[in-house]
Each structure stands twice: as C-alpha cells, then as structure tokens.
Amino acid sequence: MCYDFRMKRAFDRYVLKEIASPFAIGLLVYTFTLLVNQILLLSKTLITKGATTGTILKILLYMLPDLLSFTIPMATLMGVLAGMSRLSSDSEIVAFRTMGVRNRQLLRPVLLFSLATWLVSSWLIMFLAPEGNYRFNRLLTGVALSQAVSDIKPGVIYRGLPFTTLYFPDQGRDGEWRSVLLYSTKKPDEDTLILARSGRFQKGDLQKESAIVLRDGAVHAFKKEEPGQYSLTLFSLKSETVSSLVPFRQRRRSTQLVLPELLRRLRAAPGDVMLSLEFHKKFALPFACLALGFLGMSLGISTRKGGKTSGFVISLGIIFLYYVFMTAGRNLIVKRIVSPFWGSWAPTLFLTALGIWLYRFSSLEKAINWERLLNFGPLRRRRRPGAAAGLQGAPEPGRRRRLRLPILDLYVLRRMLLIFFLVVASLLLVFYVINILEYVDNIIENQVPFATLLQYNLYNTPEIATIILPIAILTAVLLAFSLMSKNNEVTAVQVSGISLLRLALPALALGLLVSLGVFFIQEGVLPEARQRAIRTLDVIRGRQPAAEVEFARNWVLGEGNRIYFYDFYEKRRRRFSQFNILDLDDQSRLKERLSATSASWQKDGALLLRDGFRRKFHGQFPGVLVPFQRLRLNVPESPPFFTEKVRFAGAMNSRDLRDYVRYLEAKRSDPARFRAQLYNNYAFPFSALVMVFIAIPFSFLMGNRGALFGIGIAVGVSMVYWGMLGIFNSLGTTAAMSPLLAAFAPPAAFSLASLVLFFRIRT
Numbered sequence: 001m002c003y004d005f006r007m008k009r010a011f012d013r014y015v016l017k018e019i020a021s022p023f024a025i026g027l028l029v030y031t032f033t034l035l036v037n038q039i040l041l042l043s044k045t046l047i048t049k050g051a052t053t054g055t056i057l058k059i060l061l062y063m064l065p066d067l068l069s070f071t072i073p074m075a076t077l078m079g080v081l082a083g084m085s086r087l088s089s090d091s092e093i094v095a096f097r098t099m100g101v102r103n104r105q106l107l108r109p110v111l112l113f114s115l116a117t118w119l120v121s122s123w124l125i126m127f128l129a130p131e132g133n134y135r136f137n138r139l140l141t142g143v144a145l146s147q148a149v150s151d152i153k154p155g156v157i158y159r160g161l162p163f164t165t166l167y168f169p170d171q172g173r174d175g176e177w178r179s180v181l182l183y184s185t186k187k188p189d190e191d192t193l194i195l196a197r198s199g200r201f202q203k204g205d206l207q208k209e210s211a212i213v214l215r216d217g218a219v220h221a222f223k224k225e226e227p228g229q230y231s232l233t234l235f236s237l238k239s240e241t242v243s244s245l246v247p248f249r250q251r252r253r254s255t256q257l258v259l260p261e262l263l264r265r266l267r268a269a270p271g272d273v274m275l276s277l278e279f280h281k282k283f284a285l286p287f288a289c290l291a292l293g294f295l296g297m298s299l300g301i302s303t304r305k306g307g308k309t310s311g312f313v314i315s316l317g318i319i320f321l322y323y324v325f326m327t328a329g330r331n332l333i334v335k336r337i338v339s340p341f342w343g344s345w346a347p348t349l350f351l352t353a354l355g356i357w358l359y360r361f362s363s364l365e366k367a368i369n370w371e372r373l374l375n376f377g378p379l380r381r382r383r384r385p386g387a388a389a390g391l392q393g394a395p396e397p398g399r400r401r402r403l404r405l406p407i408l409d410l411y412v413l414r415r416m417l418l419i420f421f422l423v424v425a426s427l428l429l430v431f432y433v434i435n436i437l438e439y440v441d442n443i444i445e446n447q448v449p450f451a452t453l454l455q456y457n458l459y460n461t462p463e464i465a466t467i468i469l470p471i472a473i474l475t476a477v478l479l480a481f482s483l484m485s486k487n488n489e490v491t492a493v494q495v496s497g498i499s500l501l502r503l504a505l506p507a508l509a510l511g512l513l514v515s516l517g518v519f520f521i522q523e524g525v526l527p528e529a530r531q532r533a534i535r536t537l538d539v540i541r542g543r544q545p546a547a548e549v550e551f552a553r554n555w556v557l558g559e560g561n562r563i564y565f566y567d568f569y570e571k572r573r574r575r576f577s578q579f580n581i582l583d584l585d586d587q588s589r590l591k592e593r594l595s596a597t598s599a600s601w602q603k604d605g606a607l608l609l610r611d612g613f614r615r616k617f618h619g620q621f622p623g624v625l626v627p628f629q630r631l632r633l634n635v636p637e638s639p640p641f642f643t644e645k646v647r648f649a650g651a652m653n654s655r656d657l658r659d660y661v662r663y664l665e666a667k668r669s670d671p672a673r674f675r676a677q678l679y680n681n682y683a684f685p686f687s688a689l690v691m692v693f694i695a696i697p698f699s700f701l702m703g704n705r706g707a708l709f710g711i712g713i714a715v716g717v718s719m720v721y722w723g724m725l726g727i728f729n730s731l732g733t734t735a736a737m738s739p740l741l742a743a744f745a746p747p748a749a750f751s752l753a754s755l756v757l758f759f760r761i762r763t
Contacts, residue, residue: 011101015109018087023079023113025715026315030071032715034434035063055139062136065128070437072121073285077292078315080110084300085314093301103362106297114293121286126259134256152201153672157555157563161242165555166212167563168199169588176200179588180214182240183565191227193220193582194240195590195620202239211239218620220590227595227613228625254278273340277333280344288322291351298358320429322347327440327450334444408498412480412506420476420510427468432457439540446542456540459533462525466518466684470721473514474691475714477507481699490700500761504696511692519685523653531651559636561585566599571643574601579609590617596631607633654681672739676732679743687721690747690754697757721750 084106087093096106152158154171163186168177180199184192196217203210219233254274257265259282266275299314325347333343435457443453481504484490493503556564561584568577579599583592596612609631616623652660657678664671698713724746732742 008105011105012109012112015083015087015106016113018083019079019110019113020083021079022082023075023117026075026078026082027068027071028715030074030430031064031067032719034067034071034430058139059136062132062139065124065132066136069121069125069129069285072117072124073288073292074315074319076114076117076289077296077318080113080293080296081300081315084110084297088301103301103359106301107294107359110293110297111290114290117293118286118289121289122282125285126282130252130256130258134252137256157557159555164212164240164242165565167555167557172198180217181563181582181584181588182212182214184240189224191222191224191595193590194218194238195220195584195588196238209241211241214238214240220593220622230615230622230625232620232622234620273334273336276340277330277344280340284344284348288348288351291348291355292318292322295351295355295358298355298362302358302362316426316429318351320433322351323433323436325350327436330440331444331450408493408503409506412484412503413510415480415483416476416507416510419479420472423472423475424465424468427472428461428464431460431464431468435460439537442540442542446540448540448542452536452540456533456536459529459536462521462529463533466521466526469514469518470687470691471714471718473511473688474695474717477511477692477695478699478714481507481696485700500696500700507692507696508689511689514688515685518688522681522685527651527653527656534651554642556637556642558641561588564637564642569642574639576600579607579612589620592616594631594633601639602632605634605638607635609633652677654678657681672735673733676729676739676742679732679739680729683743683747684725686747687725690750691717691721693751693754694757697754697761700761701757721746724749 084093087096093106152160152166154177155169156167158166163184165183165185167181168179170178172178177199178197180194180196182194182196182199184194186192194214194217196214198216199212199214201210202213214235215237217235217238219231219235219238221231221233222229252261254262255278257275257278262275262279262282266272266279269275295318296315326344329338329343329346332338333340338346436453439453439456442448443450481490484493490500490503494500554564554566554569558564563582563584564580565582566576566579569575570577576599577597579596581592581594582590585591593615594609594612596609598611599607599609602608609628611629612627612631614626614628614631657674661671661674661678664674694717695714698717728737728742728745731737732739737745
C-alpha cells in the first residue's frame with residue numbers, strides 16, 4: 001500500500017515536471033509578446049519624461065497582474081499540451097498503458113496543476129489586476145503631468161502645458177531660456193501675450209504648483225471684444241503658474257474594480273450590463289485554466305508525433321479561437337442579444353465539452369498525427385532510397401566532392417525555415433489576439449462592425465512583421481543548431497572536416513535575406529499601411545480621422561521673426577479662422593500685431609484678411625489701433641507651408657525623412673526627432689542579421705539542453721535587445737546622444753558580443 005502510494009507520487013511528480021517546463025516557457029513567451037511594444041514606450045518614458053527607475057519598475061509591476069491573468073490560461077494549455085505530446089510522441093503513454101496506468105491516473109496531476117493555475121489566475125483577476133490597472137493609469141497620468149517640461153526645447157513652439165503656448169529661440173548653458181514668448185488662454189475673453197528677456201521652468205511639488213518664472217519683460221493684454229483698450233505691464237520678475245502636479249481623481253471603470261467593490265456596485269445597479277459582464281469574466285476566465293488543461297491533456301495523449309513543438313503551435317491556434325469566441329460573446333452581451341452569463345461562459349463550456357469528447361477518444365487508444373499538418377509543402381522531409389533524411393547516409397563516393405556541401409546547406413535551411421515560419425505564424429496569432437482584446441471595448445462602445453477590427457489587424461500586419469521577423473530568425477537559428485547539437489549532428493559535421501563557421505553560412509544568408517525583407521517592408525509597405533491602420537483605428541475609437549482635422553489652434557514660425565497663429569485652417573476652402581500675425585524685432589520685442597476674424601488665400605498668392613485690426617509698436621509701447629474690414633497682405637509663405645508643416649514620422653520612409661529634416665532645418669525648427677528616426681530606419685533592418693550573429697554562438701554553447709531552453713534564451717535575448725533599442729532611440733531623440741551613434745549602438749554592441757562568444761567555441 002505504502003509502496004503503491006509512493007509510486008503514485010513519483011508518477012505525479014514526473015508528469016508535473018513534464019508540464020512545468022513548457023508552461024514556464026509559454027508564460028515567458030506570451031508575457032514578453034504582450035510587453036514587446038511597452039518596452040519601447042517605457043524606455044521612452046524613462047529617458048524623455050525624466051521618470052526614475054523606480055517609477056518604471058512600478059509601471060511594470062502594475063501592468064503584470066493584468067497581463068498574467070490572460071497569459072496564465074494560455075500557458076496552462078501550452079504546458080499541458082506540450083508535456084503530454086512529448087510523452088505521447090516518445091511512446092511513454094503506450095508504456096504507461098502496458099503498466100496498467102490509465103488516462104484517469106494521468107488526469108490527476110494535470111487537474112492538480114490546472115487547479116493551481118486557476119487559483120492564481122482567480123486571485124490576479126479578482127484583486128491584483130483591477131488595482132494594478134487603476135494605479136497604472138494614475139501613475140502614467142502623474143508622470144505625464146509632472147514631467148511635461150522635459151519636451152520643451154529651444155526653437156520649437158511648445159503647446160504641452162495647459163492654456164499656454166511657449167517659444168524661445170535660444171537657451172543658455174545654465175538652462176535659462178532666452179527671448180521668451182508666452183501666450184496664455186487662461187482667460188478665454190482676454191488676449192494675453194508675454195515677452196521676456198529670459199525665463200525658466202520651476203518645478204513644484206504636491207504642496208506647491210509649478211510655474212514659469214520670467215525676467216525683464218512686458219505683458220500685452222486686451223479684451224477680445226474691445227481691442228482698442230490695450231494694457232501694457234512691464235515687469236522685472238513674473239511667475240506664471242501652470243497646472244497642478246497632483247494626479248487628478250478618477251472614477252474607477254468596471255475593469256478597475258476589485259471583487260468586493262464590483263459586488264457592491266452590482267447590488268446598487270443590478271441591470272448594468274458592463275458590471276455583470278465584468279463579474280462573469282472574473283470567474284469564467286480563470287476557469288478556462290481547468291478547461292484548457294483538460295483539453296490539453298486530451299489532445300496531448302492523442303498526439304502520435306510532433307512532440308513539444310507541435311504542442312506549442314496547436315495551443316496557439318486553440319487560444320486564438322478561444323479569445324475570438326470570447327470577444328464575439330462580449331459583443332453579443334453588450335448588444336443584449338445574449339445574457340452576460342451565456343456570453344461569458346459559452347467559450348469555456350465549449351472547450352470543456354470538446355475536452356470531454358477528446359478524452360473519450362483517447363480512452364479508445366486512438367491517436368492524432370499532427371506531423372502532416374506541421375510538415376507541409378517544400379518543407380516536408382523527404383527520404384530517398386538508401387539514405388535517411390539529413391546528414392545520415394553518405395552520398396555516392398564519385399559525387400561526394402560535388403554534392404556534400406549543398407546537401408548540408410539545404411538540410412540546415414530546411415530546419416531553420418520550418419521553425420522560422422512556425423514562429424512567425426505563432427507570434428502573428430498572439431499579436432492579433434492582443435489587438436482584439438485591446439480594442440474590443442471600443443468596438444462595442446462605438447458600435448463598429450467586428451470586421452473593422454480584422455481590417456485593422458490586416459493593416460497592422462506589416463508593422464508587426466518588422467517586430468517579429470528578427471525574433472523569429474533568432475529563434476529559428478537557436479533551435480535548429482541546438483537540436484542538431486542534441487542529436488550529435490554538429491559533432492558529425494566537425495568530424496567530417498567542416499568548421500562550424502561553414503555550417504553557419506546558411507544561417508547568415510537567411511539572416512541577410514530577412515534583413516532585406518524588413519528593409520523592403522519598412523520602406524515600401526509600412527508607411528502606407530501605417531496610415532491606413534491609423535485611419536481604421538480612428539474609426540474603431542469613434543474619433544474624427546486625423547487627416548480631416550482642420551489644424552486646430554496652430555502656431556507656425558515664418559521667415560525672419562514672424563509668428564503666425566490661428567484657431568483653424570480649412571484646407572478645402574483655404575481659409576483661416578481667427579488669424580493672427582506677430583512681427584518681432586531682433587531683440588524679440590513686438591514690432592507689429594495683426595489680427596483678423598478670418599483670412600483666405602487669393603489666386604495671386606496674397607492673403608485677404610477680414611474684420612480685424614493692425615497695431616504697430618515703438619520699442620515696447622503700442623501705437624494707434626488701425627481697424628480694417630478687408631486687407632490684402634503679401635506674405636513670403638505659400639499655402640503648402642501651413643498644410644505640410646506637421647508630418648507623422650511613422651508615415652515616412654527614409655527618403656521622405658531626409659527631405660523633411662532639410663525642410664525643418666530651413667524653417668528653424670528642431671529636426672532631432674525626425675533625424676533620429678531616419679538613422680533608426682537605416683539601422684533597424686540589420687536587427688535580423690544581428691540576431692543571427694548572436695544566435696550562432698549561443699546555440700553551439702547550449703549543447704544538448706533542448707528546444708524549450710532555446711526558446712527561453714531567444715526570449716531573453718530579444719527582451720534585452722528591444723530594451724536597448726528603446727533606450728538608445730530615446731537618447732537619440734532627445735539629443736542626449738548623437739542620433740547616428742544611438743541608432744547603431746545596439747546592433748554594434750550585440751555583434752561585438754556575438755564575436756566574443758564565437759571565439760570561445762572550438763570551431
């Protein structure tokens with residue numbers, strides 16, 4: 001009896017060990033994929049917003065519970081399915097059955113593992129995730145408010161502070177601004193313009209508001225309804241307060257409510273659909289761990305071939321379908337077509353029913369052969385008479401010298417390409433799931449067809465591809481060579497007199513091709529696709545497309561010391577609303593002010609101003625106000641100057657960026673951000689080749705540790721590389737480092753590291 005109990009415990013530990021390693025890898029892969037975009041954003045926050053390392057760690061800490069509540073069920077399916085598939089493909093399931101071990105004995109450790117993940121996921125989604133989501137939003141708001149000053153730069157009109165427009169052409173070494181122009185809209189009925197010799201930003205704290213401190217200047221003010229009553233105030237020191245840095249209070253949304261608070265609100269508003277939906281979600285999503293674990297076991301023990309790799313791929317397909325069904329159910333709930341219970345629980349109950357059916361199928365000792373699905377087309381392994389696939393079976397003696405190396409190259413390429421395409425397809429599915437989960441609430445709220453979200457995924461695919469292709473080639477090279485090492489094929493190659501450098505040549509060629517592919521997507525496909533994705537996202541979010549916004553409250557630096565500002569510009573009618581011109585002298589004092597209710601372009605290129613006034617200044621003192629009903633004015637700027645001044649860096653390829661940098665330099669605007677983007681466009685396509693450089697020594701140094709260890713290494717290296725890209729990109733954007741050096745520093749550093757590692761290998 002005691003012996004039988006010990007045997008059961010040993011058997012359970014063995015099965016749990018098989019499940020745990022792919023579960024951990026899956027959790028790491030899925031969580032990293034969800035974080036990959038956030039890594040760049042957080043790096044930018046760290047550098048450009050002046051946030052401390054502690055703040056960034058808090059942001060990550062607050063994000064993780066929400067992410068893990070989604071990735072734990074996904075990883076549970078992958079862990080169980082990959083572990084059971086490995087046991088089945090290695091015929092251990094058959095061996096267990098010959099020993100009298102039936103499916104229900106396999107079910108015990110699987111259910112124990114799934115029960116543990118269910119409890120953890122429930123704890124996260126009911127308590128930690130809502131609180132983390134709420135604190136994450138508050139912390140980001142606080143960082144944005146308190147660090148807004150970090151974006152203020154000389155030569156650039158800054159409008160990031162509430163009710164304030166700020167401009168200064170130069171800055172001293174001590175950080176003091178020179179020749180400051182500040183336009184305030186705190187009083188809507190009053191026009192207030194402040195010109196000062198110098199100024200600086202004085203950051204406040206929780207008890208004291210921040211302020212812009214100005215020295216030696218003048219305040220020009222008048223009532224908009226009575227421009228003739230002009231006020232001029234000279235000062236030696238003036239403090240202009242800006243918005244408080246204390247984070248504002250916000251009402252928690254339904255997704256930010258912990259379970260007790262959610263129950264309290266449900267009792268107060270029992271008919272609230274969103275609250276009911278969130279309540280059922282807090283129970284249905286964690287229960288998916290049990291359903292997916294049971295389904296994974298039933299699928300895994302029915303798998304004849306494929307091992308852990310097939311488990312990884314199959315689990316991604318099931319997860320994608322599960323979250324699509326869950327999103328569709330959420331949509332039906334909000335439209336009141338189905339109840340919150342059935343809309344939330346139907347996908348999970350379906351998976352449970354499917355698992356029960358497959359469990360009965362596996363109890364009949366029938367098997368599913370996934371090999372035909374995974375080996376397809378030109379990648380299918382072909383066996384020739386008299387020789388096994390790959391390196392086994394030497395070619396004919398008379399043809400050995402001519403065919404040995406091409407066969408080796410084809411064998412290595414075939415292995416890498418199969419893994420490469422599987423990883424690309426898998427990561428694409430994960431990204432699609434992320435987009436669906438992120439924007440499903442907008443789809444429901446704005447009553448947009450679900451097909452629009454699928455269209456957004458299509459337009460977003462080129463950008464996703466540029467992110468995942470380097471990760472995919474890294475994983476493909478790591479796994480291909482590590483599996484060859486595990487099967488002693490690398491040793492066989494070295495014994496035959498071929499160096500590891502020669503063995504790695506196909507990987508280098510594939511890395512170069514992928515780099516060229518990334519460059520082609522970046523330069524030829526991505527700009528247009530990104531614009532379409534933005535327009536589609538505007539529809540999903542229910543906001544006016546950016547292309548149709550009429551340049552609200554624009555400020556433009558003209559030739560000389562002229563500044564234009566206006567409320568709106570209607571491109572189709574070529575007409576300005578509330579048009580103003582400030583002419584400054586060489587000492588940044590006001591020379592002339594023109595203001596008109598409207599202004600429109602004439603055929604001869606002149607501006608026709610209507611219903612306004614004109615006032616000249618002598619020194620700092622205003623002259624006589626000259627009103628007008630119609631005034632023709634010739635200006636050196638043309639209509640395209642006002643419509644093409646703002647460009648989206650992501651919608652430009654390298655050629656467009658070069659032209660736009662020259663344009664900004666000619667207009668005395670700061671081109672640092674666009675110059676940094678230009679150099680990043682040059683450097684980023686090399687990422688795929690750099691990933692190959694780093695994968696080659698890692699794969700040979702890993703020895704025979706297996707595929708899952710290789711995936712873990714790939715994820716870790718990718719995280720470090722993306723983090724470096726984000727940090728150095730931000731350094732280049734903020735001009736804290738040369739944009740050229742910042743763009744090429746991560747690829748150069750990783751290439752150098754790979755060279756050092758390669759010299760440690762006996763080639």
